[in-house]
Amino acid sequence: MTEHVWSYQPTSGHVAGTDLTGYKVEATDGSIGKVDKHSDEVGDAYLVVDTGVWIFGKEVLLPASTVVRVDPEDQKVFVDRTKEQIKNAPEFHRDKHLGDAGYWEELGTYYGTGAGTYYGTGAPFDGRPS
Template identity: 70%
Template sequence: MTDRLWSYSTESGHLAGTDLTGWRVEASDGHIGKVDKHSDEVDDAYLVVDTGVWIFGKEVLIPASTVTRVDLEEHTVHLALTKEQVKDAPEFVSEKHLADRQYREEIGQYYRTGGPFSGGTGAL
């Protein structure tokens, strides 16, 4: 992973300006939903993933650094997260959270310490 949580890695294949809205999202162990919103701003890049009926319509904010591959032909975004890690992520509520820096810090903490990149695997 990168030390920049809110940035796409250069290896991901993400092209700035590509509209990912509606694209399929795959965790490392299977399908989890579709991209509802996204940003590719420098140091503020993220995906908002609508998990649909999989976890009862919950949306989650996913930092861009978790994207391992963007498949331009299949319109699919692949993550370095398991389904369980996405399911356990804090719920995202657009009206409350998009501009809330404290919420963004809490999300960062989840992904750095309590989430997928904790446990001595090179925290972000």
């Protein structure tokens, strides 16, 4: 895993500016859905994945560091987590969580990076509102 959860791994093949919307997302043990929204901002990169019926129509947010490979030819993104790990991740609600520092910290912790960062800054999250 990369040192920074909100950055793409240099070996992923992701090219900044590439629109990943609509790409299929593959966990280590099978398909989990399609990219509904993404950001490739340095230090704040993520994917919002529409899981369709797999998790009863929910969306999940995956930090960019979970992406191990992008296949532009087949329009697929491969992540280094199992379906179960993704299913058990902190629940994502678009209206509530985009910009919610506590949620971003929770995700950073869940995905194994400790304190996480505050969304929108790329800076370590220190628990204080901006």
